[in-house]
Amino acid sequence: MGSVSKVYFTRTITPEQVVKMFDTLGKKLDGKVAVKVHSGEDGNQNFLRPEFWRPMVEHVNGTVVECNTAYDGARNNSEKHKKLIKKHGWNDFFVVDLMDEEGPDVELPIAHANHLKSDIVGKNLLNYDSMLVLSHFKGHPMGGYGGALKQLSIGCASTAGKVNIHSGGKLTKTDDQAIVWDNHAEQNAFLESMAEAASAVVDHFHGNMVFINVMKNLSVDCDCCAVAEDPCMQDVGILISTDPVAIDRACLDLIYKSDDPGKDHFLERVQTRNGEHTVDAAAEMGYGVKEYELINVD
Template structure:
């Protein structure tokens, strides 16, 4: 696989998010799904809708999310719809909870190490292309949250999330926590699931990652640690594997005093294994060139 290009800027503004998308030189065709992390109720670190507005408006996108598989304000459609309004997403954009109504769509995983199928919100098939907007940060279970998590857990239905977390054992969130799979199995299942979305939108998907509000906790945490590092910048790529690797490398090579705390979260969860597993599946490559813009 040829070396992938990852673009990087230190500038962190709404206009820079659009600039970094434009840097990729692609025009996403047709109806565009824009995958964001909309933030759990109580979370202070998620990136606000206004920050993403220029790029979402530019692609005429619909903001898409799926219900979660754990307790909170996003595990059932009516509550999730209300939170999207509370957080301001519905004021600025068309919003689609893709698994609001069943049945889920089931996409086969080609050569999956853990999963043979991936369960997604059925509305994902209504879109011609996808813009993946990533708030790069840590994560309590995955070690970090980046492009691969947005493709996998982010696009999976509530049942699909349970399926990934259980390593393909259960689809019911009520019994999920009694069926959590071993850590590396979970990370490999995420890579399996991510591969189906990357494959589905081949040639019609782009990724922009914002390295801001760098907490060790994800935006899915209602009670999250405050950021432990200073903001780094914005990256973009057509390769989610290269993008996640580049984000981790920027943290790892940082002189910020919070770097060790952040990397302890990543390494204690073996987070980079998701990247390795996705690369093995052919989703992308860790061989990248960082181009500063």
């Protein structure tokens, strides 16, 4: 990883522009390509629809991948999640691989972790040679914001993996192996655990990754919220990079530099959760840098 990463940026938000940005980046994704998306919680109005992502997914001949959640809702087991994926139209265009639909989960090693012993992911992750991470950049009730690092960590983790991250590595199971979410880590430990889990996925793919963040429907709430607040800012644009740390840092900086009156509300969500600490922790682990060159694309 160099001392400065390239992040490409455009203010034009269309499905076709996403593809143009990918081609501008010029990074080839080899082999079988996993395309990580957020399928959207039932009732959420802000998630990016499959129609928006379709040209990009088809451009890399990718397989859409998702994982089950760890909270009550329409996505916390495979049967319900697959029904919602169909309801939201993902199956109209793609075969969707629910990576933790069937166990056993696999554990990815983490180098120099302070909280997690490993990152627990669905076993189907091992079926892919590269990954395209498609992130809807927005706020988040617990992490402060959601972008590439959250997609890598919480997004790629199985149900057990999500609980492991939220608990700061203190995942417990009952005698019948049921997952118990009975504790939540101190906030910074949780954010650092996200950074650690993200590092495991990056290391697993050995650089065969591309990250796209779309700054659209900028709500303070995540796409995992069934009842989400409406967007508080105007759309900003699309960013793409091979560095998950730089791209998230660039998105946050664009919020700070914006003259949109809704930015204070958005930043209040980020700052009260100390969300930028995830970026700092990831940079300290060395799989990305906070310094970047923002390259504008028409």
